[in-house]
Amino acid sequence: MTLLISIFAAIIATIAWYKNAPKDDWKIGTLALMYWGASLMWMCDAIFEYAEAKEEFFQPAVADMLNDTFLGFTVIALGLLIWLAVLLIKDPKGVIKNALKKNENEN
Amino acid sequence: MACFLIPTTEAIVTTILQRVLSSKEKNMEIHHEGDSSENLPKSGFSRKLKWLNNMLWGGSALLALEHVWHGEVVPWFPFLTAASDSSSRSEMFHEMATVGVTMALLVTAVWVGMVVVSSRLEKKADKPVEEKN
Structure with a gap:
Protein backbone atom coordinates (compact mmCIF):
# COMPACT_ATOMS: atom_id res chain seq x y z
CA MET A 1 0.00 0.00 0.00
CA THR A 2 2.85 2.36 0.84
CA LEU A 3 4.42 1.54 -2.55
CA LEU A 4 1.15 2.22 -4.38
CA ILE A 5 0.56 5.54 -2.60
CA SER A 6 4.13 6.71 -3.28
CA ILE A 7 3.85 5.71 -6.97
CA PHE A 8 0.59 7.70 -7.31
CA ALA A 9 2.25 10.69 -5.59
CA ALA A 10 5.22 10.41 -7.97
CA ILE A 11 2.92 10.29 -11.03
CA ILE A 12 0.89 13.31 -9.86
CA ALA A 13 4.08 15.31 -9.10
CA THR A 14 5.54 14.37 -12.52
CA ILE A 15 2.37 15.53 -14.32
CA ALA A 16 2.45 18.82 -12.36
CA TRP A 17 6.15 19.26 -13.30
CA TYR A 18 5.47 18.47 -16.98
CA LYS A 19 2.59 20.96 -17.12
CA ASN A 20 4.92 23.82 -16.14
CA ALA A 21 8.11 22.56 -17.87
CA PRO A 22 10.66 23.90 -18.75
CA LYS A 23 9.85 26.42 -15.98
CA ASP A 24 10.34 24.95 -12.51
CA GLU A 56 0.64 -14.28 0.72
CA PHE A 57 2.21 -11.01 -0.43
CA PHE A 58 -1.02 -10.18 -2.32
CA GLN A 59 -3.30 -11.12 0.59
CA PRO A 60 -2.35 -8.77 3.43
CA ALA A 61 -4.39 -8.61 6.64
CA VAL A 62 -6.83 -5.69 6.85
CA ALA A 63 -5.02 -4.28 9.91
CA ASP A 64 -1.67 -4.38 8.06
CA MET A 65 -3.22 -2.68 5.04
CA LEU A 66 -4.69 0.09 7.19
CA ASN A 67 -1.35 0.60 8.93
CA ASP A 68 0.45 0.70 5.56
CA THR A 69 -2.08 3.22 4.18
CA PHE A 70 -1.57 5.44 7.21
CA LEU A 71 2.20 5.12 6.74
CA GLY A 72 1.86 5.91 3.01
CA PHE A 73 0.05 9.19 3.69
CA THR A 74 2.55 10.08 6.44
CA VAL A 75 5.37 9.49 3.95
CA ILE A 76 3.66 11.77 1.40
CA ALA A 77 3.30 14.46 4.08
CA LEU A 78 7.00 14.19 4.96
CA GLY A 79 7.91 14.46 1.25
CA LEU A 80 5.78 17.61 0.97
CA LEU A 81 7.42 19.07 4.10
CA ILE A 82 10.93 18.45 2.69
CA TRP A 83 9.86 19.98 -0.64
CA LEU A 84 8.42 23.04 1.14
CA ALA A 85 11.68 23.51 3.07
CA VAL A 86 13.71 23.24 -0.18
CA LEU A 87 11.34 25.71 -1.89
CA LEU A 88 11.61 28.29 0.90
CA ILE A 89 15.40 27.92 1.25
CA LYS A 90 16.12 28.10 -2.51
CA ASP A 91 13.41 30.76 -2.99
CA PRO A 92 13.46 30.57 -6.84
CA LYS A 93 10.91 33.40 -7.23
CA GLY A 94 12.83 35.63 -4.80
CA VAL A 95 9.70 36.22 -2.69
CA ILE A 96 11.46 35.91 0.67
CA LYS A 97 14.49 37.92 -0.52
CA ASN A 98 12.23 40.75 -1.72
CA ALA A 99 10.23 40.70 1.51
CA LEU A 100 13.44 40.92 3.57
CA LYS A 101 14.77 43.76 1.38
CA LYS A 102 11.47 45.62 1.77
CA ASN A 103 11.71 45.29 5.55
CA GLU A 104 15.32 46.55 5.50
CA ASN A 105 14.34 49.58 3.40
CA GLU A 106 11.43 50.40 5.71
CA ASN A 107 13.76 50.32 8.73
CA MET B 1 16.14 -3.07 9.15
CA ALA B 2 18.75 -0.66 7.79
CA CYS B 3 18.58 -1.08 4.01
CA PHE B 4 18.15 2.70 3.53
CA LEU B 5 21.72 3.25 4.79
CA ILE B 6 23.21 2.01 1.48
CA PRO B 7 21.37 4.58 -0.72
CA THR B 8 22.12 7.22 1.95
CA THR B 9 25.85 6.44 1.70
CA GLU B 10 25.65 6.67 -2.09
CA ALA B 11 23.78 9.98 -1.74
CA ILE B 12 26.61 11.41 0.42
CA VAL B 13 29.21 10.38 -2.20
CA THR B 14 27.21 11.71 -5.18
CA THR B 15 26.44 14.99 -3.37
CA ILE B 16 30.16 15.62 -2.76
CA LEU B 17 30.88 14.70 -6.40
CA GLN B 18 28.11 17.01 -7.64
CA ARG B 19 29.42 19.95 -5.56
CA VAL B 20 32.97 19.45 -6.94
CA LEU B 21 31.71 19.16 -10.54
CA SER B 22 29.43 22.17 -10.15
CA SER B 23 32.27 24.41 -8.97
CA LYS B 24 34.49 23.12 -11.82
CA GLU B 25 31.76 23.88 -14.38
CA LYS B 26 31.35 27.39 -12.92
CA ASN B 27 35.11 27.97 -13.22
CA MET B 28 34.97 26.77 -16.85
CA GLU B 29 32.14 29.22 -17.56
CA ILE B 30 34.20 32.10 -16.12
CA HIS B 31 37.23 30.95 -18.13
CA HIS B 32 35.20 30.84 -21.36
CA GLU B 33 33.51 34.21 -20.78
CA GLY B 34 33.83 36.24 -23.94
CA ASP B 35 34.55 33.13 -26.03
CA SER B 36 31.93 31.60 -28.27
CA SER B 37 29.44 29.54 -26.33
CA GLU B 38 30.25 26.47 -28.49
CA ASN B 39 32.82 25.26 -25.97
CA LEU B 40 30.37 25.34 -23.08
CA PRO B 41 28.47 22.22 -22.13
CA LYS B 42 24.82 22.46 -23.19
CA SER B 43 23.57 20.92 -19.97
CA GLY B 44 26.12 20.43 -17.21
CA PHE B 45 26.69 16.93 -15.87
CA SER B 46 26.43 18.31 -12.33
CA ARG B 47 22.81 19.27 -13.06
CA LYS B 48 22.11 15.69 -14.12
CA LEU B 49 23.88 14.36 -11.05
CA LYS B 50 21.50 16.47 -9.00
CA TRP B 51 18.62 14.30 -10.29
CA LEU B 52 20.33 11.27 -8.75
CA ASN B 53 20.93 13.17 -5.51
CA ASN B 54 17.27 14.14 -5.27
CA MET B 55 16.14 10.56 -5.86
CA LEU B 56 18.63 9.09 -3.38
CA TRP B 57 18.15 11.68 -0.61
CA GLY B 58 14.36 11.78 -1.02
CA GLY B 59 14.02 8.01 -1.15
CA SER B 60 16.35 7.50 1.83
CA ALA B 61 14.54 10.12 3.95
CA LEU B 62 11.12 8.62 3.24
CA LEU B 63 12.41 5.09 3.83
CA ALA B 64 14.01 6.21 7.10
CA LEU B 65 10.56 7.36 8.26
CA GLU B 66 9.20 3.89 7.46
CA HIS B 67 11.95 2.35 9.61
CA VAL B 68 11.13 4.73 12.49
CA TRP B 69 7.45 3.80 12.05
CA HIS B 70 8.26 0.10 12.41
CA GLY B 71 10.54 0.72 15.42
CA GLU B 72 13.70 -0.32 13.54
CA VAL B 73 15.32 3.09 14.03
CA VAL B 74 15.31 4.60 17.52
CA PRO B 75 16.58 7.96 18.85
CA TRP B 76 19.04 6.33 21.29
CA PHE B 77 22.33 4.47 20.79
CA PRO B 78 22.96 2.29 18.71
CA PHE B 79 19.98 3.89 16.85
CA LEU B 80 19.20 0.62 15.02
CA THR B 81 17.32 -1.97 17.09
CA ALA B 82 18.85 -4.76 15.01
CA ALA B 83 22.36 -3.65 16.02
CA SER B 84 21.80 -4.51 19.69
CA ASP B 85 22.51 -8.27 19.45
CA SER B 86 24.82 -10.26 17.21
CA SER B 87 22.24 -12.56 15.56
CA SER B 88 19.99 -9.72 14.39
CA ARG B 89 23.11 -7.73 13.48
CA SER B 90 24.17 -10.36 10.93
CA GLU B 91 20.60 -10.42 9.59
CA MET B 92 20.75 -6.63 9.27
CA PHE B 93 24.05 -6.75 7.34
CA HIS B 94 22.59 -9.43 5.06
CA GLU B 95 19.58 -7.20 4.34
CA MET B 96 21.83 -4.22 3.68
CA ALA B 97 23.93 -6.30 1.27
CA THR B 98 20.91 -7.62 -0.63
CA VAL B 99 17.94 -5.21 -0.44
CA GLY B 100 20.02 -2.06 0.22
CA VAL B 101 22.48 -2.65 -2.61
CA THR B 102 19.64 -3.55 -5.02
CA MET B 103 17.83 -0.31 -4.09
CA ALA B 104 20.95 1.78 -4.77
CA LEU B 105 21.61 -0.07 -8.05
CA LEU B 106 18.03 0.27 -9.29
CA VAL B 107 17.88 4.02 -8.57
CA THR B 108 21.29 4.49 -10.25
CA ALA B 109 20.20 2.40 -13.27
CA VAL B 110 17.04 4.50 -13.70
CA TRP B 111 19.15 7.68 -13.44
CA VAL B 112 21.60 6.35 -16.10
CA GLY B 113 18.57 5.78 -18.36
CA MET B 114 17.39 9.34 -17.73
CA VAL B 115 20.86 10.73 -18.55
CA VAL B 116 21.09 8.69 -21.79
CA VAL B 117 17.62 9.78 -22.96
CA SER B 118 18.20 13.46 -22.09
CA SER B 119 21.63 13.44 -23.82
CA ARG B 120 20.06 11.98 -26.99
CA LEU B 121 17.28 14.59 -26.88
CA GLU B 122 19.88 17.36 -26.47
CA LYS B 123 21.86 16.02 -29.43
CA LYS B 124 18.69 15.84 -31.53
CA ALA B 125 17.81 19.41 -30.59
CA ASP B 126 21.33 20.55 -31.61
CA LYS B 127 21.31 18.80 -35.02
CA PRO B 128 19.04 21.23 -36.95
CA VAL B 129 21.20 24.15 -35.73
CA GLU B 130 24.40 22.41 -36.92
CA GLU B 131 22.80 21.54 -40.28
CA LYS B 132 21.76 25.19 -40.78
CA ASN B 133 25.33 26.33 -40.09
Whole structure:
Protein backbone atom coordinates (compact mmCIF):
# COMPACT_ATOMS: atom_id res chain seq x y z
CA MET A 1 0.00 0.00 0.00
CA THR A 2 2.85 2.36 0.84
CA LEU A 3 4.42 1.54 -2.55
CA LEU A 4 1.15 2.22 -4.38
CA ILE A 5 0.56 5.54 -2.60
CA SER A 6 4.13 6.71 -3.28
CA ILE A 7 3.85 5.71 -6.97
CA PHE A 8 0.59 7.70 -7.31
CA ALA A 9 2.25 10.69 -5.59
CA ALA A 10 5.22 10.41 -7.97
CA ILE A 11 2.92 10.29 -11.03
CA ILE A 12 0.89 13.31 -9.86
CA ALA A 13 4.08 15.31 -9.10
CA THR A 14 5.54 14.37 -12.52
CA ILE A 15 2.37 15.53 -14.32
CA ALA A 16 2.45 18.82 -12.36
CA TRP A 17 6.15 19.26 -13.30
CA TYR A 18 5.47 18.47 -16.98
CA LYS A 19 2.59 20.96 -17.12
CA ASN A 20 4.92 23.82 -16.14
CA ALA A 21 8.11 22.56 -17.87
CA PRO A 22 10.66 23.90 -18.75
CA LYS A 23 9.85 26.42 -15.98
CA ASP A 24 10.34 24.95 -12.51
CA ASP A 25 9.63 27.93 -10.26
CA TRP A 26 7.87 25.68 -7.75
CA LYS A 27 10.64 23.04 -7.67
CA ILE A 28 8.04 20.35 -8.48
CA GLY A 29 10.80 18.43 -10.29
CA THR A 30 12.59 17.93 -6.96
CA LEU A 31 9.38 16.64 -5.36
CA ALA A 32 8.75 14.25 -8.26
CA LEU A 33 12.32 12.88 -8.10
CA MET A 34 12.03 12.37 -4.33
CA TYR A 35 8.82 10.36 -4.71
CA TRP A 36 10.28 8.36 -7.63
CA GLY A 37 13.37 7.54 -5.56
CA ALA A 38 11.20 6.31 -2.68
CA SER A 39 8.93 4.36 -5.06
CA LEU A 40 11.90 2.57 -6.66
CA MET A 41 13.31 1.67 -3.24
CA TRP A 42 9.95 0.32 -2.04
CA MET A 43 9.64 -1.60 -5.29
CA CYS A 44 12.89 -3.41 -4.42
CA ASP A 45 11.57 -4.08 -0.93
CA ALA A 46 8.34 -5.46 -2.44
CA ILE A 47 10.23 -7.75 -4.84
CA PHE A 48 12.28 -9.25 -1.99
CA GLU A 49 9.12 -9.58 0.14
CA TYR A 50 7.31 -11.31 -2.73
CA ALA A 51 10.22 -13.72 -3.20
CA GLU A 52 9.83 -14.72 0.46
CA ALA A 53 6.05 -14.68 0.95
CA LYS A 54 4.89 -15.63 -2.60
CA GLU A 55 1.04 -15.54 -2.84
CA GLU A 56 0.64 -14.28 0.72
CA PHE A 57 2.21 -11.01 -0.43
CA PHE A 58 -1.02 -10.18 -2.32
CA GLN A 59 -3.30 -11.12 0.59
CA PRO A 60 -2.35 -8.77 3.43
CA ALA A 61 -4.39 -8.61 6.64
CA VAL A 62 -6.83 -5.69 6.85
CA ALA A 63 -5.02 -4.28 9.91
CA ASP A 64 -1.67 -4.38 8.06
CA MET A 65 -3.22 -2.68 5.04
CA LEU A 66 -4.69 0.09 7.19
CA ASN A 67 -1.35 0.60 8.93
CA ASP A 68 0.45 0.70 5.56
CA THR A 69 -2.08 3.22 4.18
CA PHE A 70 -1.57 5.44 7.21
CA LEU A 71 2.20 5.12 6.74
CA GLY A 72 1.86 5.91 3.01
CA PHE A 73 0.05 9.19 3.69
CA THR A 74 2.55 10.08 6.44
CA VAL A 75 5.37 9.49 3.95
CA ILE A 76 3.66 11.77 1.40
CA ALA A 77 3.30 14.46 4.08
CA LEU A 78 7.00 14.19 4.96
CA GLY A 79 7.91 14.46 1.25
CA LEU A 80 5.78 17.61 0.97
CA LEU A 81 7.42 19.07 4.10
CA ILE A 82 10.93 18.45 2.69
CA TRP A 83 9.86 19.98 -0.64
CA LEU A 84 8.42 23.04 1.14
CA ALA A 85 11.68 23.51 3.07
CA VAL A 86 13.71 23.24 -0.18
CA LEU A 87 11.34 25.71 -1.89
CA LEU A 88 11.61 28.29 0.90
CA ILE A 89 15.40 27.92 1.25
CA LYS A 90 16.12 28.10 -2.51
CA ASP A 91 13.41 30.76 -2.99
CA PRO A 92 13.46 30.57 -6.84
CA LYS A 93 10.91 33.40 -7.23
CA GLY A 94 12.83 35.63 -4.80
CA VAL A 95 9.70 36.22 -2.69
CA ILE A 96 11.46 35.91 0.67
CA LYS A 97 14.49 37.92 -0.52
CA ASN A 98 12.23 40.75 -1.72
CA ALA A 99 10.23 40.70 1.51
CA LEU A 100 13.44 40.92 3.57
CA LYS A 101 14.77 43.76 1.38
CA LYS A 102 11.47 45.62 1.77
CA ASN A 103 11.71 45.29 5.55
CA GLU A 104 15.32 46.55 5.50
CA ASN A 105 14.34 49.58 3.40
CA GLU A 106 11.43 50.40 5.71
CA ASN A 107 13.76 50.32 8.73
CA MET B 1 16.14 -3.07 9.15
CA ALA B 2 18.75 -0.66 7.79
CA CYS B 3 18.58 -1.08 4.01
CA PHE B 4 18.15 2.70 3.53
CA LEU B 5 21.72 3.25 4.79
CA ILE B 6 23.21 2.01 1.48
CA PRO B 7 21.37 4.58 -0.72
CA THR B 8 22.12 7.22 1.95
CA THR B 9 25.85 6.44 1.70
CA GLU B 10 25.65 6.67 -2.09
CA ALA B 11 23.78 9.98 -1.74
CA ILE B 12 26.61 11.41 0.42
CA VAL B 13 29.21 10.38 -2.20
CA THR B 14 27.21 11.71 -5.18
CA THR B 15 26.44 14.99 -3.37
CA ILE B 16 30.16 15.62 -2.76
CA LEU B 17 30.88 14.70 -6.40
CA GLN B 18 28.11 17.01 -7.64
CA ARG B 19 29.42 19.95 -5.56
CA VAL B 20 32.97 19.45 -6.94
CA LEU B 21 31.71 19.16 -10.54
CA SER B 22 29.43 22.17 -10.15
CA SER B 23 32.27 24.41 -8.97
CA LYS B 24 34.49 23.12 -11.82
CA GLU B 25 31.76 23.88 -14.38
CA LYS B 26 31.35 27.39 -12.92
CA ASN B 27 35.11 27.97 -13.22
CA MET B 28 34.97 26.77 -16.85
CA GLU B 29 32.14 29.22 -17.56
CA ILE B 30 34.20 32.10 -16.12
CA HIS B 31 37.23 30.95 -18.13
CA HIS B 32 35.20 30.84 -21.36
CA GLU B 33 33.51 34.21 -20.78
CA GLY B 34 33.83 36.24 -23.94
CA ASP B 35 34.55 33.13 -26.03
CA SER B 36 31.93 31.60 -28.27
CA SER B 37 29.44 29.54 -26.33
CA GLU B 38 30.25 26.47 -28.49
CA ASN B 39 32.82 25.26 -25.97
CA LEU B 40 30.37 25.34 -23.08
CA PRO B 41 28.47 22.22 -22.13
CA LYS B 42 24.82 22.46 -23.19
CA SER B 43 23.57 20.92 -19.97
CA GLY B 44 26.12 20.43 -17.21
CA PHE B 45 26.69 16.93 -15.87
CA SER B 46 26.43 18.31 -12.33
CA ARG B 47 22.81 19.27 -13.06
CA LYS B 48 22.11 15.69 -14.12
CA LEU B 49 23.88 14.36 -11.05
CA LYS B 50 21.50 16.47 -9.00
CA TRP B 51 18.62 14.30 -10.29
CA LEU B 52 20.33 11.27 -8.75
CA ASN B 53 20.93 13.17 -5.51
CA ASN B 54 17.27 14.14 -5.27
CA MET B 55 16.14 10.56 -5.86
CA LEU B 56 18.63 9.09 -3.38
CA TRP B 57 18.15 11.68 -0.61
CA GLY B 58 14.36 11.78 -1.02
CA GLY B 59 14.02 8.01 -1.15
CA SER B 60 16.35 7.50 1.83
CA ALA B 61 14.54 10.12 3.95
CA LEU B 62 11.12 8.62 3.24
CA LEU B 63 12.41 5.09 3.83
CA ALA B 64 14.01 6.21 7.10
CA LEU B 65 10.56 7.36 8.26
CA GLU B 66 9.20 3.89 7.46
CA HIS B 67 11.95 2.35 9.61
CA VAL B 68 11.13 4.73 12.49
CA TRP B 69 7.45 3.80 12.05
CA HIS B 70 8.26 0.10 12.41
CA GLY B 71 10.54 0.72 15.42
CA GLU B 72 13.70 -0.32 13.54
CA VAL B 73 15.32 3.09 14.03
CA VAL B 74 15.31 4.60 17.52
CA PRO B 75 16.58 7.96 18.85
CA TRP B 76 19.04 6.33 21.29
CA PHE B 77 22.33 4.47 20.79
CA PRO B 78 22.96 2.29 18.71
CA PHE B 79 19.98 3.89 16.85
CA LEU B 80 19.20 0.62 15.02
CA THR B 81 17.32 -1.97 17.09
CA ALA B 82 18.85 -4.76 15.01
CA ALA B 83 22.36 -3.65 16.02
CA SER B 84 21.80 -4.51 19.69
CA ASP B 85 22.51 -8.27 19.45
CA SER B 86 24.82 -10.26 17.21
CA SER B 87 22.24 -12.56 15.56
CA SER B 88 19.99 -9.72 14.39
CA ARG B 89 23.11 -7.73 13.48
CA SER B 90 24.17 -10.36 10.93
CA GLU B 91 20.60 -10.42 9.59
CA MET B 92 20.75 -6.63 9.27
CA PHE B 93 24.05 -6.75 7.34
CA HIS B 94 22.59 -9.43 5.06
CA GLU B 95 19.58 -7.20 4.34
CA MET B 96 21.83 -4.22 3.68
CA ALA B 97 23.93 -6.30 1.27
CA THR B 98 20.91 -7.62 -0.63
CA VAL B 99 17.94 -5.21 -0.44
CA GLY B 100 20.02 -2.06 0.22
CA VAL B 101 22.48 -2.65 -2.61
CA THR B 102 19.64 -3.55 -5.02
CA MET B 103 17.83 -0.31 -4.09
CA ALA B 104 20.95 1.78 -4.77
CA LEU B 105 21.61 -0.07 -8.05
CA LEU B 106 18.03 0.27 -9.29
CA VAL B 107 17.88 4.02 -8.57
CA THR B 108 21.29 4.49 -10.25
CA ALA B 109 20.20 2.40 -13.27
CA VAL B 110 17.04 4.50 -13.70
CA TRP B 111 19.15 7.68 -13.44
CA VAL B 112 21.60 6.35 -16.10
CA GLY B 113 18.57 5.78 -18.36
CA MET B 114 17.39 9.34 -17.73
CA VAL B 115 20.86 10.73 -18.55
CA VAL B 116 21.09 8.69 -21.79
CA VAL B 117 17.62 9.78 -22.96
CA SER B 118 18.20 13.46 -22.09
CA SER B 119 21.63 13.44 -23.82
CA ARG B 120 20.06 11.98 -26.99
CA LEU B 121 17.28 14.59 -26.88
CA GLU B 122 19.88 17.36 -26.47
CA LYS B 123 21.86 16.02 -29.43
CA LYS B 124 18.69 15.84 -31.53
CA ALA B 125 17.81 19.41 -30.59
CA ASP B 126 21.33 20.55 -31.61
CA LYS B 127 21.31 18.80 -35.02
CA PRO B 128 19.04 21.23 -36.95
CA VAL B 129 21.20 24.15 -35.73
CA GLU B 130 24.40 22.41 -36.92
CA GLU B 131 22.80 21.54 -40.28
CA LYS B 132 21.76 25.19 -40.78
CA ASN B 133 25.33 26.33 -40.09
